[in-house]
Amino acid sequence: MEVIYSIELMQQKSDEWVRKNKRIGFVATMGFFHEGHTHLMKEARQQNDIVITSIFVNPLQFGPHEDYDRYPRDERHDTLLAEQAGVDILFLPDVEEMYPRPMQVSMSITDRVNVLCGKSRPGHFDGVITVLTKLFNMTRPNRVYFGMKDAQQVAVVDALIRNLNFPIELIGLPTIREVDGLAKSSRNVFLSSVERDEAIWIFKSLKEARQLVVDGEKNPAIIVKEVADTITRRTSGKIDYVELLSYPHLTPVSVIEQQVIVAVAVQFEHTRLIDNLLFDASGKLIEGIK
Amino acid sequence: MEVIYSIELMQQKSDEWVRKNKRIGFVATMGFFHEGHTHLMKEARQQNDIVITSIFVNPLQFGPHEDYDRYPRDERHDTLLAEQAGVDILFLPDVEEMYPRPMQVSMSITDRVNVLCGKSRPGHFDGVITVLTKLFNMTRPNRVYFGMKDAQQVAVVDALIRNLNFPIELIGLPTIREVDGLAKSSRNVFLSSVERDEAIWIFKSLKEARQLVVDGEKNPAIIVKEVADTITRRTSGKIDYVELLSYPHLTPVSVIEQQVIVAVAVQFEHTRLIDNLLFDASGKLIEGIK
Numbered sequence: 014m015e016v017i018y019s020i021e022l023m024q025q026k027s028d029e030w031v032r033k034n035k036r037i038g039f040v041a042t043m044g045f046f047h048e049g050h051t052h053l054m055k056e057a058r059q060q061n062d063i064v065i066t067s068i069f070v071n072p073l074q075f076g077p078h079e080d081y082d083r084y085p086r087d088e089r090h091d092t093l094l095a096e097q098a099g100v101d102i103l104f105l106p107d108v109e110e111m112y113p114r115p116m117q118v119s120m121s122i123t124d125r126v127n128v129l130c131g132k133s134r135p136g137h138f139d140g141v142i143t144v145l146t147k148l149f150n151m152t153r154p155n156r157v158y159f160g161m162k163d164a165q166q167v168a169v170v171d172a173l174i175r176n177l178n179f180p181i182e183l184i185g186l187p188t189i190r191e192v193d194g195l196a197k198s199s200r201n202v203f204l205s206s207v208e209r210d211e212a213i214w215i216f217k218s219l220k221e222a223r224q225l226v227v228d229g230e231k232n233p234a235i236i237v238k239e240v241a242d243t244i245t246r247r248t249s250g251k252i253d254y255v256e257l258l259s260y261p262h263l264t265p266v267s268v269i270e271q272q273v274i275v276a277v278a279v280q281f282e283h284t285r286l287i288d289n290l291l292f293d294a295s296g297k298l299i300e301g302i303k
Numbered sequence: 304m305e306v307i308y309s310i311e312l313m314q315q316k317s318d319e320w321v322r323k324n325k326r327i328g329f330v331a332t333m334g335f336f337h338e339g340h341t342h343l344m345k346e347a348r349q350q351n352d353i354v355i356t357s358i359f360v361n362p363l364q365f366g367p368h369e370d371y372d373r374y375p376r377d378e379r380h381d382t383l384l385a386e387q388a389g390v391d392i393l394f395l396p397d398v399e400e401m402y403p404r405p406m407q408v409s410m411s412i413t414d415r416v417n418v419l420c421g422k423s424r425p426g427h428f429d430g431v432i433t434v435l436t437k438l439f440n441m442t443r444p445n446r447v448y449f450g451m452k453d454a455q456q457v458a459v460v461d462a463l464i465r466n467l468n469f470p471i472e473l474i475g476l477p478t479i480r481e482v483d484g485l486a487k488s489s490r491n492v493f494l495s496s497v498e499r500d501e502a503i504w505i506f507k508s509l510k511e512a513r514q515l516v517v518d519g520e521k522n523p524a525i526i527v528k529e530v531a532d533t534i535t536r537r538t539s540g541k542i543d544y545v546e547l548l549s550y551p552h553l554t555p556v557s558v559i560e561q562q563v564i565v566a567v568a569v570q571f572e573h574t575r576l577i578d579n580l581l582f583d584a585s586g587k588l589i590e591g592i593k
Contacts, residue, residue, distance in 0.1 A: 020468065024468070024470050027470075028470055031321055031322070032321070032322075032324040033324075034322040034323075116466055117412055117413060117414035117415065117462040117466055118410060118411070118412050118413075118432060118462055118463055118466040118467060119410070119411050119412075119413065120408060120409070120410050120411075121408070121409055121410075121411075122407055122408050122409075123407060123409065124407035125407065142408060143467075146467050147467055147468045150467055150468040150469050150470060151468050151470075153470065172407040172408055173408055176406055176407055176408040177408060177433075177436050177437055177440055178310065178314070178437045178440040178441050179440050180314050180317075180318060180440060180441075180443065
């Protein structure tokens with residue numbers, strides 16, 4: 014595995030591969046890898062000639078009071094995991110090279126963002142689409158891989174690719190979970206042991222929600238209330254949101270009669286966890302998108 | 304020459320060429336070709352394996368009171384001229400396919416735009432960078448060609464390519480002029496015969512400006528006043544702006560000691576003309592950028 018720090022070198026390499034008719038799979042990350050990330054890399058490995066993974070903690074997508082400075086980092090461990098996952102290029106651009114001066118061109122997304130995490134993180138997804146546009150232009154992927162754990166991000170990337178006609182296929186892969194069901198996340202390390210035990214109820218409440226739909230419930234309000242009640246009763250976390258929306262448009266639904274997402278965010282003392290389930294009108298699980 | 308209307312087919316073709324290691328030159332236009340356009344195509348022809356020219360009158364870059372509806376069109380003549388210039392693909396995307404629904408992702412440029420034409424056309428260059436991002440993703444060029452007649456547009460495209468790391472080389476080619484010096488423009492057809500005679504003074508005034516610098520004048524205010532006086536005295540047009548700025552940053556200068564542009568816009572009865580000259584601190588003409 015080659016580690017590349019320079020944007021110019023990355024562009025030279027990707028240009029070469031494109032011209033040699035190599036198919037490039039790309040996994041954009043903020044590092045501190047867990048199985049959720051390596052699963053994306055392994056999937057990319059199977060489907061492409063070249064696999065590029067980037068690690069870039071993007072200041073543009075963090076709000077002023079968010080955890081940019083303390084976002085966990087472990088480049089050494091990440092390098093090992095990426096290598097084991099079969100990555101060809103680990104791309105570690107520098108923040109000064111990425112944003113050499115205030116940006117003259119800015120991008121923003123107005124749809125799919127005023128719900129879920131986007132609601133409490135104004136500008137977050139503007140930062141996401143900006144850095145992804147830059148990274149896509151640097152790595153020139155045929156396929157990009159994202160985890161469905163951040164389903165809103167996948168919906169936003171879908172809009173980005175379609176709206177600006179990037180010649181890229183978007184693949185959303187199922188959330189990877191601990192044995193007890195907790196969604197893997199770089200932020201899980203910030204949970205106390207009591208919170209860690211409570212946190213399993215996030216996924217449990219989502220499974221309950223799906224079961225209600227399987228059993229014939231079509232009213233989103235009832236399902237949302239059930240999820241919220243379970244999390245409130247079973248955890249010390251504070252609910253940021255519980256929402257049931259169409260997917261990927263992320264619009265409110267009055268009756269469940271299409272593909273929907275139930276998504277939650279729970280604030281614990283030192284960190285905030287998110288999770289979701291995607292299913293169709295009959296409650297049939299949708300595990301990923303392509 | 305092949306004429307392509309479908310975005311999907313255009314993307315298939317460009318993908319194929321990229322994979323076959325063909326170098327693609329791209330000329331984005333709004334049609335109604337004159338020598339200024341065909342010059343870009345011919346230059347692209349010499350430097351690339353494949354030459355793509357698009358014609359798309361982009362509603363997003365016209366203000367509500369601008370001339371979108373009456374922008375001159377002549378597809379038949381354009382097709383002939385493009386073929387003669389050695390273009391391989393004439394790409395004519397449809398406005399409904401280009402903007403199938405309100406855009407969810409928007410782009411804007413905050414620098415290099417609050418001067419010259421950008422000042423009186425709020426949002427114009429936002430529309431330009433949006434459509435160019437889309438067209439670049441459809442045609443996947445190695446090199447893009449623009450005329451220096453719209454020098455601000457070249458400066459904006461330069462910012463777009465650099466900021467978002469497009470793997471594209473920008474080439475700005477010298478303005479093509481009529482024998483009497485008037486810059487070629489699709490909008491010249493709207494001039495009355497009296498205005499047409501007067502219009503030569505636009506370029507003459509710019510040459511006078513350059514001569515002043517050659518003769519040692521370093522004060523932008525004096526030069527700007529000379530240009531404005533000449534245009535006012537010699538034409539019936541109303542001056543929209545006369546500006547002398549650094550190039551390509553388009554910032555005001557107090558003393559001429561770097562590459563600068565003198566640019567003017569003059570409103571005639573039925574149309575507005577622009578022109579400019581680019582030169583260094585000694586007055587040496589800069590004919591194009593690369």
